[in-house]
Amino acid sequence: MALRLAKDGAHIAIVDVEDENARAVADEVRKLGRKSITFNADVTNRDDVYAAIDHAEKSLGGFDVMINNAGIAQVQPIADVTPDEVEQILKVNVQGVLWGIQAAAKKFQERKHKGKIINAASVAGHDGFAMLGVYSATKFAVRALTQVAAQEYASDGITVNAYCPGIVGTDMWEEIDQRFADLTGAAVGATYKKYVEGIALGRAQTPEDVAAFVSFLAGPDSDYMTGQSSIIDGGLVYR
Template sequence: MRLANRAAVLTGAANGIGAATARRFSEEGASVVVADLDEAAGTALVSEIVETGGKAVFANCDVSERADLEAAFDLCSSRFGRFDILFNNAAVQDTRGILDTTDEDFDTLVRVNLRSVFIGIRETARRMIDHGNGGSIINTSSTFAIVGSPGYAAYHTTKGGVSSLTRAAAIGLMEHGIRVNAICPGTIDTPGLRLGAANTSADPEAAMRSYLSLQPMKRLGTPKEIANTVLFLASDEASFVTGENLVADGGYTVV
C-alpha cells in the first residue's frame, strides 16, 4: 500500500475531489481527517471509510478560520499519532467578472481560497518539523491559474496565488524534508461544478453541455482521476517532485 502507516488531513473532503481523495488515501493505507464545513456529508464519508476497514475522523472546519485549521491538524496528531500529509483542497467559486466583483467579494475569496492555504502550509510545516518525519503537502490550484476567462476574477486571483505560493513554500520547506506541490484540475464533474452551472445559467444542463463542448477528450474529468494525481504527489513515488503544479485537465490547456 502506497500510504501505509501515514496520516493525512484533507480539507474540503466531504464532497467532490476531496471526498474521492479521502477514499483513495484510505484504500492505500492512510488514516484520514475529513475536514469540512459540511458535517452531514463529512460524517457519512467517515462512516463509509470506517465500515470498509479504514481509519477516519471528521473535523468540523471552516478553513477561513485559523483555529479550525489548527484543531484539524492537532486532531490528526492526537488521534493517529502522526501527521504526514496535508491536502489543502477546500475552496469556493465566485463566477463574477472583474467589473462585477466588489472589494468584499474579493476579500472573501482570498480568505477562503488563498489565506487558508498559506496558514495551512505554515501550521502544518511547524507540526511536521516537530514530528521530524518530513511530509507532503498538496494544494488544489486550477487550470484557471494558467489561462484566463471572462468571469471568475477573484477565483483566478486566488488560484494563481496558490500556484505561486506552492513554489515558494517548496523551496522554503525543502531543508525540512517537506515537499509542497499543487494540482491544477481541468473541468471535473463535482457538486461544486454543478453548483457553478446553476449559478451562472437559467439552464444548468445547457451550461454543463457548454463545458463539455470545450473538452479535447469530449468528456469531463472525474474526481477519482484527480484523486489519483494527489495520491501520486502524496506518496514516496514522488520523492523527487516538489514545487510542481501538476496539470490534470484532459488536454484543456495544451490545445
Template sequence: MSENESRVALITGAGRGIGRAIAERLAEDGLDIIVADVPDAQANIDDVVRAVEARGRRAVGVTGDVADPEDVARIITEGTGALGDLNVFIANAGIAQVDEILDVKPDDLDRIIDVNIKGVYYCYQAAARQFIAQGTGGKIIAAASIVAFRPFPVLASYSATKWAVRGLTQAAAMEFAKHKITVNAYAPGVVGTAMWDLIDERLTERDGKPRGSALQAQVDNILAGRVSEPSDVAKLVSYLSGPDSDHMTGQTVLIDGGINFS
C-alpha cells in the same frame, strides 16, 4: 503494516466532492484519514468517516474554518491526537464565486481571499510546523485549478486566488525543502461538481442560452471527451501523496482531460 506504522493524511474540505474522493482513494491506498471540513458539514464528515472505515482504515472527523489559523492548528492537533503523526496534508478546501468583475462586492472578494489564499497559506504554515516538530518531513498538497493557468470569464476572483496557490506552492517548496517537506498542487479542469453547475447556470443566464449549454461548450474543448470526475483528481493526489512522487516538488499539475497544456 501495523496501526502504529500506518501513514496519516489530513484533508480539508473533505466532506464532499473532490475532497471526499481523495479521502476514499487514500484510504484504499492504506492511509488513515483526518476528515476536516466546516461545522455545517458535520453530517457529510460523518459519512466520509464511515466510508473510510468501511475500507478498513481509521478515520476521525474534525471541524474548523481554514481562514482561521487557530482553527487550522487545532484541526491538526485533534486529528494527530487521534491517529498519530501526520504524513500528508492536503489543503483541498476552497470556495468559488461566479460574478463578472464589475459586479464583485468587497465582502465577497474578502471572503474568497480569506478562504482560498489565506486558508491555503495557514494550512502550509501549520502543516510545515507539524512536520518539523515531528522531525519526519512530509508532503503538502493543495488544490489549484485549471484557472491557475488560464482564467475563465465570471471567475476572475477564483482565478486570481488559484494563481496565488500556484505561486505559493513554488515558494513553499523552496523554503521547506531543507526540512524534507515536498509541496505540490493539483489543478482540476471541468469537474462534475456543484461548482460547475453554478458556473453553467450563471453563464447561461448571462448569455440567454439553455441550461447545460455552457458546460457542454467546455466539454467540446476537452480532448478526453468528457467532464472530469472527482475520482480522476483523486488518482493524481494519490500519486502526489505516495512515495513515487518523493523527487517532485514545487509543481502544479493539470488534471483536466486535455484542455490546457503547460
C-alpha cells in the same frame, strides 16, 4: 480523495465547515478498514486549521500528508465584483491554503519527519477564465504559495505541490453553471456542457481522476517533485 488515500493505506482526517458529508465519507473510509475522524473547521480561521491538525495527529496517531482542498467558486464579471466578494474568496482559497501549509509544515517539523503538502489549484490557476476572474486570481496565488513553500521547506524534507483539475462534475460546477445561467441567460447545463465539449478526452473529469493524481502526490513516487502545480484536465489547458 479520502477514499482513494484510504485504499492506498492511509488513515484519514476529514476537515470541513459542513459536517454531514464529512461524516458520511468518514463512514466509508472506516468500511475500507482505515481509521477516520472528522473535525469541523473553517479554513479561513488560522487557529481552526492548527487545531484540526493537532486533532488529526492525536486521533490517528500520526500526520504525514496535508491536502488543502477547501475552495469556493465565484462567477462574476470583473465589472461587478464587490469588496465583500473579493474578501471572502481570498480568505477561503488563498488564506485557507496559506494557513494549511503553515500549520502542516510546523507539525512535520515538530515531529521531525518529512511530509507532503498538496494544494488545490486549478486550470484557472494557469489561464484566466472569463467571468471567473477573482477565482482565477486565487488559483494563480495558490501556485505562487506552492512554489515559495516548496523552496522554504525543502530543507525540512517537506514537499509542496498542487493539482490543477479541469472540469469536475462536483457541487462546485453545479453552482458555476447555475450562476452562468443567471448572469448570461444560458440554459441550465449549457455552460458545463460547453466546457466539457472542449476537453480532448471527451468527457468531464471525475473526482476519482483527481484522486488518482493526488494519490501519486501523496505517495513515495513523487518524492523528487516539489513546487509544481500540475494540470490534470483531460486535455483542456496545455502547458
